[in-house]
Amino acid sequence: MKLLLIAFNQSDADQSGGFIQALGLEADAIILPSQPADAFAASLAEKASGYTHIAAVSSMQSKDAMAYLAGVLDCAMVTDAIGVVSPSSFKRPIFAGSMIATVETEGQVVITFRPSGFAKVDGVAAAAFDTTSPSKAIVTNEAKRGTGRPDLGSAKIVVSGGRPLKTADQFEAVIGGFADSMGAAVGATRAAVDSGIAPNELQVGQTGKVVAPDLYIAAGISGSTQHMAGIKDSKLIVAINTDANAPIFEAADLGLVGDLYQVLPELQNLLKQ
Amino acid sequence: MKVLVPIKRVVDPYAKVRPLADGSGVDTTGAKFEINPFDEIAVEEAVRQKEKGAVTEIVVVSIGSSASEEQLRKALAIGADRAILVETDAVLDSPGVASLLKEVVEAEQPQIVMMGKQATDDDSNQAGQMLAAKLGWGQATFAAKVELGSNATVVRETDTGEQTVTLAYPCLITTDLRLNEPRYVALPGIIKARSKPLEKRAPSVIPAAMTKVVSVELPASRPAGRKVASVEELAAAIKERGAL
Incomplete structure (x- = not known):
């Protein structure tokens, strides 16, 4: 064998x-x-x-x-x-x-x-191994949206955001900014993707990508079953949500009830120390 | 242009299912069954293409017991023209499904096979690609947008973004979540579709399974977590756990 x-x-x-x-x-x-x-x-x-x-x-x-x-x-x-x-x-x-x-x-x-x-x-x-062969599929366009960030599937740290981020610009500034400071990959909920806040390939969950980083930070994510299915093999799940009753807190190893806009910048500074 | 849409009968993906007590399989007692959601997207896409005039005939096919008639009837109600049930109680793996579908393709001669990227029960994501390989066809998996003209142009989702591919016919397309949102079909529509033809066929040969599920268990559960009171406490706990 x-x-x-x-x-x-x-x-x-x-x-x-x-x-x-x-x-x-x-x-x-x-x-x-x-x-x-x-x-x-x-x-x-x-x-x-x-x-x-x-x-x-x-x-x-x-x-x-x-x-x-x-x-x-x-x-x-x-x-x-x-x-x-x-x-x-x-x-x-x-x-x-x-x-x-x-x-x-x-x-x-x-x-x-x-x-x-x-x-x-x-x-x-x-x-x-450089052998290539002809294909019946002709690639006419390739839109790579990679931003130089680590790949979701293999990143050691993943920071994900949900619909509370409201706009694509805010999502990029808040979640993207935090991720870049930590060398982390960016993920998103299906709700965030469906409402146009985050691009398709960032979706984490049952119908998106399954991730298992050392640290998964869920910011403004309620914790739908389909999202949890994609993160439950993460080593440490951290949840930040204003709603103390959000289901994400049941699955998270560490939970903080709070506003992600305040928590993430502070957390970023503290983790850098 | 003729489109063949293979569909699979699966346990309602929103139902809670558990392993059987002896771990020999999945307990589906009392569960509702549906068309695999990704296959339903393929049916919907074929129907929309027909409504646009790009497709003339839609044939849906399922492999399984007579229970799968229910899902074929629903596909007919969505707008497929006729249905084929390859009737067997055999436990098949993806290579086996692909072999049986190949027979149907050879008999039906569609220009396109369109099917879900994976089934929500076994999550294998294999049958479409294996069928394309057995037929020697080009494929576009994870389709997010499909245009059918003199060629098939498919925008497909990739690990890093999107890719557009052009395929000559015949070709195989597997459908992803964002391609469309299937229409709601009310009961009268399903009853009305009863007049559409549904043909039962027996497989010529039952392919031997090369993979076999021997046991099913629950995943290890996560230890209960805790809430922290402040960002400082959170940062300290993250560091303490060595997660950075």
């Missing part, structure tokens, strides 16, 4: 050590350029056929591409693994994280895994 670890960027490689250790197999790691799923699968199919396990960090990109590859290889797939029981048995969340399933696999398997489920150990050195 042998693992092929696929990194779509350096951050993936840096976060893969824990999974590789848990799987306990000999591993090769490659890093490859971004390409549509069909091209990705065509480029890799031959190489991948030499491995029993093909794995990548969970992301929208890896789900798009790795499931296509599993289709080409006609093999099993495990999405969002958070634990390894054996090389043919994995734990993964189902029903938006409200339950954990143990899944047994038969034969070759493609895996996407959440690094938060595994030990933090050194990353893996990934060799460049």
Whole structure:
């Protein structure tokens, strides 16, 4: 048995050590350029056929591409693994994280895994794999809204805001400003995204991104079930809300009843000390 | 242009479900079942495209027991033209679903397959991509906007923003949350849709499952938290927990 670890960027490689250790197999790691799923699968199919396990960090990109590859290889797939029981048995969340399933696999398997489920150990050195292939999908526009902030999925600290931020400018100034001072990623509730305060890709929750940082700060977030499903694996959840009865306080490790406009700047200063 | 929309019958995503007492699976006793919400978005999108004149026929398909008829009827009420139930009680994994859907695609010859990005029960996010791979089609996953002309132009959500892709037909599109908000269909609409055709087929072969759920458990619960009285106390507690 042998693992092929696929990194779509350096951050993936840096976060893969824990999974590789848990799987306990000999591993090769490659890093490859971004390409549509069909091209990705065509480029890799031959190489991948030499491995029993093909794995990548969970992301929208890896789900798009790795499931296509599993289709080409006609093999099993495990999405969002958070634990390894054996090389043919994995734990993964189902029903938006409200339950954990143990899944047994038969034969070759493609895996996407959440690094938060595994030990933090050194990353893996990934060799460049530059094969590209033609795709049936022609990319005509790429709008990257990245602001140089850490990626939500891998950030150690995430600061999220909800609808009380009222406007996109305020959201950016208050939540974005705090995040930048802490080197944190920015997240948002579905309500904030739906009301245009925050862009789509920042949505955290059952229908958005699942995060598991060391520190999750929820500012002006009531704590809907669907939001909580996306943050409950965070190591420390801090809630700041003016409503003492907000459900977020039931799930938060540390809660402070207060106005985020006052609390966040003070907290920023105190944490810097 | 013909669109095929595969839909899955799932437990109401807002219902509280728990593992069975013996941990062998999920307890769905008394639960309501719905069309997987992401699939319902795909049905709605196909219907809107038909209303715009870009689509001429919408076929919905589900794989499962006869209970899935309920969800197919609802899809017909939303505006699909006819329905196919591939009837089986077999427990299928995503590769198996993709294999059975491939048979339906080969029989129906749609120009587009449109389906949810994932089902809200197993959260696998695999079947669409695997189907595209088995068909050798191009795909656009996580669709936020779809325009159907001489090609399909899809704005898709990515980890960092948005990407626009153009695909020749046939192609496969998986739908994400923001593509549309499905219309409400009242009971009379569902009853009226009873006159639309629903055909039952048996799968030619039951694909062997390559993944099998052997147990289900609740996640480790979080220890109870506490409220702090001041920002100072909060900052001190965050530092003390070593979270920075």
